[in-house]
Amino acid sequence: MSPNEFQADAELTHLLVVRDLAAARDFYRDVVGAEVTREYAGTSAVLRLFGTWLLLVTGGGPTPDKPTVVFAPPDDVDRVSHEMTFRVRDCEAAYTELRRRGAVFLTPPVTSGAEIRCFFRDPDGHLLELSQVR
Known part of the structure; x- marks a missing residue:
């Protein structure tokens, strides 16, 4: 199977426990x-x-197709193994709107090199980022 055949009609789903x-x-x-x-x-x-799928699942133990795998939410929100980044046109405006909707940010937007970014967490502590290319 070529890479193009693999990608034909494929979609990405991001799973969060x-x-x-x-x-x-x-x-x-x-x-x-x-x-x-x-x-x-x-x-x-x-x-x-x-434009992508997000699957939210509650934790669970091994299954026949993943016999050694346990799904669990983060146990330490300050130790991150992944995050989702939302690339936005205007980080400050997105920050203001998401705060209005109830998001709690670690800091206001910060300029870091060629981008402006800020981080917030979902109710389980998964790290999310707003990022704007300057």
Whole structure:
């Protein structure tokens, strides 16, 4: 299979493990602006966000197809293994709007080299970034 064949009709879904599905769903819908497309039995929700899919799931143990894997939300919000970056046209305006909607930022936007950026967390502590190219 060539890379082009692999990519044909493929889409990317980003999965986040959350403690409280309703709180996470509401945050991504009401604060970040995602569209909730479906939910499954109180254990997962599928959202559309900035042209990609976001799957929120509650934690769980191993399954036959991943026999050693446990899904768990972050246990230390200051130790990050991944983040999502939202590239925006106007970081200051996005910061102001998301704060109005309830996002709590680590700091106001900071200029760092060729970008302006600031960070906030979802209810489970997943790190999110607003970034503007200067």
